[in-house]
Amino acid sequence: MRLPHSFTLLSTFTTLSSAFYIPGWSIRTYKDNDPIPLQTNKISSPLTQLPYAYSELPFVCPAKKDGFGSRFGSRHVGLNIGEVLRGDRREISDYQLFMGKDVVCAHLCDAEMDAGTAATARRLVQEGYVAEWIVDNLPGATKFVALDKKKTYYAAGFKLGYNEADKAYLNNHVTFVLRWRKYNGDNNKKVIVAFEVYTKSIAGHQGKCPESLDDQPPLELALPQVPDPSSADPERTIDDPDGKIIIPYTYSVYWKEDNSIEWANRWDLYFVNDDESVSVHWLAIINSLVIAFLLTIVVAIVMLRTLSRDIHNYTDLDPETKSQPSSSNSGNLLESADDLDDTPGWKLLHGDVFRPPPLGGLFAPLIGSGIQLLVVIISLLLLSATGILNPSYRGGFLSFSIFLFVFAGLIAGYVSTRVYKTFSGTNWKKNALLTATIFPGFVFSTVFALNIFMWVQESSSAIPFTTILALLFLWAGIQSPLVYAGASIGFRAAPWEPPTRTTQIPRQPPSPETVKWYLRPLPLTLLSGLIPFAVIFIELLYIFKSLWADKSSYYYMFGFLAIVAVIFFVTVVEVAVVATYLLLCKEEWRWWWRAFSVGAGSAVWVAIYSAWYWVAVLGVRGWRSAVVYWGWMGLGCVVWGVMWGTVGVVASWVFVARIYRAIKAD
Numbered sequence: 015m016r017l018p019h020s021f022t023l024l025s026t027f028t029t030l031s032s033a034f035y036i037p038g039w040s041i042r043t044y045k046d047n048d049p050i051p052l053q054t055n056k057i058s059s060p061l062t063q064l065p066y067a068y069s070e071l072p073f074v075c076p077a078k079k080d081g082f083g084s085r086f087g088s089r090h091v092g093l094n095i096g097e098v099l100r101g102d103r104r105e106i107s108d109y110q111l112f113m114g115k116d117v118v119c120a121h122l123c124d125a126e127m128d129a130g131t132a133a134t135a136r137r138l139v140q141e142g143y144v145a146e147w148i149v150d151n152l153p154g155a156t157k158f159v160a161l162d163k164k165k166t167y168y169a170a171g172f173k174l175g176y177n178e179a180d181k182a183y184l185n186n187h188v189t190f191v192l193r194w195r196k197y198n199g200d201n202n203k204k205v206i207v208a209f210e211v212y213t214k215s216i217a218g219h220q221g222k223c224p225e226s227l228d229d230q231p232p233l234e235l236a237l238p239q240v241p242d243p244s245s246a247d248p249e250r251t252i253d254d255p256d257g258k259i260i261i262p263y264t265y266s267v268y269w270k271e272d273n274s275i276e277w278a279n280r281w282d283l284y285f286v287n288d289d290e291s292v293s294v295h296w297l298a299i300i301n302s303l304v305i306a307f308l309l310t311i312v313v314a315i316v317m318l319r320t321l322s323r324d325i326h327n328y329t330d331l332d333p334e335t336k337s338q339p340s341s342s343n344s345g346n347l348l349e350s351a352d353d354l355d356d357t358p359g360w361k362l363l364h365g366d367v368f369r370p371p372p373l374g375g376l377f378a379p380l381i382g383s384g385i386q387l388l389v390v391i392i393s394l395l396l397l398s399a400t401g402i403l404n405p406s407y408r409g410g411f412l413s414f415s416i417f418l419f420v421f422a423g424l425i426a427g428y429v430s431t432r433v434y435k436t437f438s439g440t441n442w443k444k445n446a447l448l449t450a451t452i453f454p455g456f457v458f459s460t461v462f463a464l465n466i467f468m469w470v471q472e473s474s475s476a477i478p479f480t481t482i483l484a485l486l487f488l489w490a491g492i493q494s495p496l497v498y499a500g501a502s503i504g505f506r507a508a509p510w511e512p513p514t515r516t517t518q519i520p521r522q523p524p525s526p527e528t529v530k531w532y533l534r535p536l537p538l539t540l541l542s543g544l545i546p547f548a549v550i551f552i553e554l555l556y557i558f559k560s561l562w563a564d565k566s567s568y569y570y571m572f573g574f575l576a577i578v579a580v581i582f583f584v585t586v587v588e589v590a591v592v593a594t595y596l597l598l599c600k601e602e603w604r605w606w607w608r609a610f611s612v613g614a615g616s617a618v619w620v621a622i623y624s625a626w627y628w629v630a631v632l633g634v635r636g637w638r639s640a641v642v643y644w645g646w647m648g649l650g651c652v653v654w655g656v657m658w659g660t661v662g663v664v665a666s667w668v669f670v671a672r673i674y675r676a677i678k679a680d
Contacts, residue, residue, distance in 0.1 A: 382430025384660020543615020613662020
């Protein structure tokens with residue numbers, strides 16, 4: 015299969031702006047007998063993770079140079095960068111659609127299939143591949159009716175064929191049902207409100223339409239049989255290696271007026287908004303609220319009771335004791351540990367708690383990238399919850415993700431440099447370079463490695479070479495200079511002054527034997543990540559289903575997702591605060607990376623959940639799908655960990671600064 019046409023950076027941004035779509039806007043009207051293009055897109059399967067371009071399949075009708083589709087200009091439809099990344103490959107076909115004109119049956123072409131092509135077709139049918147075609151931005155849908163016959167819903171796409179008694183049959187006849195209504199009551203303007211596709215397998219009508227679509231034998235994907243020359247049994251046959259299968263492609267078109275569907279709500283049928291699903295989401299939110307409420311009580315006890323008692327006990331000490339010079343470093347807030355044995359452990363760490371962490375050159379860029387990701391996620395949730403980003407805007411989610419990530423580089427550079435300067439760093443240009451390259455470079459390298467694999471597999475999800483160049487330009491030509499600009503602004507800003515001074519000689523950290531098991535790095539990360547994960551695991555099931563299992567469905571419950579995200583954010587903050595306080599009480603002053611691992615702990619559970627989903631739910635076939643699944647899920651877990659690890663650090667930083675500022679004020 016050939017790679018599709020490449021896309022330049024300029025066309026990417028042009029398409030991004032022109033494809034902007036909100037239900038109720040961008041209405042396209044037609045008059046009677048207006049030609050309407052039918053676009054073929056990709057085929058995908060719930061059993062594999064490798065989509066392919068429909069127009070590049072070796073057994074379908076190739077587009078004719080002077081065919082019906084040529085009247086619309088270029089057959090290849092310009093795609094935004096999000097569509098390219100998700101594997102869309104749209105091309106205008108030669109199926110002839112005219113507004114309001116019914117076609118009982120029309121012959122498209124006869125395709126020829128040899129042994130190799132037949133094997134490919136059988137494999138795709140056996141793996142349950144579904145084709146997606148598009149008319150007026152609506153995917154062709156398979157219609158389903160609920161058991162109570164009160165609700166109708168759509169599943170995007172239609173099956174290439176079906177299996178029966180170990181035989182594969184190809185659906186070579188399609189019936190299009192297009193529903194329309196008048197636009198604002200104008201008889202001369204009509205809008206399309208639904209696009210349904212019904213398939214059938216019909217054999218024995220090469221070069222023409224069958225006399226009747228009923229009671230026709232199906233088209234089996236089997237080569238003609240010849241006697242087996244290696245067998246003495248004359249009745250034993252094998253596939254003719256030189257045999258051919260002729261596939262006649264035909265179609266029917268029916269237009270139906272339907273005033274029950276508003277144009278602004280025509281996508282609603284693709285969203286299975288049943289009562290059970292809504293109830294599960296509300297139960298998930300209630301579950302999340304209960305967890306967050308219980309955790310809030312724990313934090314309140316720590317903050318209002320334990321901390322208040324700690325600070326009160328400290329303020330009751332003799333002022334001379336608190337100000338007595340220390341043999342190691344005079345002038346500290348707390349000078350003599352011998353005189354303060356009754357004070358809480360965290361009070362003794364005033365000279366070390368704000369000491370720069372090890373690998374600070376990596377820590378600051380990670381925090382900058384984490385804030386960058388957080389800005390992207392918050393923006394996407396707001397745009398999705400308000401309906402600006404929705405499934406009808408194809409590729410919009412990915413396009414806006416890249417756009418926001420690139421321009422949030424300004425914030426990443428600023429935050430990273432402020433953190434770096436807090437740790438007394440002076441080479442801010444080096445820090446800006448690391449911020450612009452470490453995390454974005456890791457993401458790009460992972461995507462590039464997966465893309466090479468997709469190229470080898472000839473999947474439509476392989477990114478064209480010039481799109482790779484466009485992504486490189488976005489990274490090196492726009493994002494990196496923005497990081498540098500943000501770093502320049504951040505370095506000129508006044509450094510953050512910690513409330514206590516750091517001693518010259520580091521305090522001896524507690525020995526591992528004296529630390530409780532649950533405060534050791536690995537158990538602390540796992541336990542701290544489990545609580546936030548419990549908030550989101552139900553919502554993850556729906557997200558995973560739309561991404562990996564049922565590709566004909568769309569995730570659309572962004573309102574629920576926004577609520578759960580807020581609860582999750584609060585939970586991560588509270589867990590980080592409690593974990594950091596427990597570490598400080600045990601005189602563990604090396605809290606920076608611990609706070610990061612606590613915030614990122616839920617990423618470990620997401621990875622574990624991904625493994626369970628792969629084994630127990632997904633049931634995909636082959637190692638190729640495993641490479642795709644684990645490649646993207648591994649990258650997703652790293653992104654998740656960096657983002658929420660940053661939230662854990664910021665929350666702990668604010669908490670630690672607040673409690674030490676409180677004792678300084680006293």
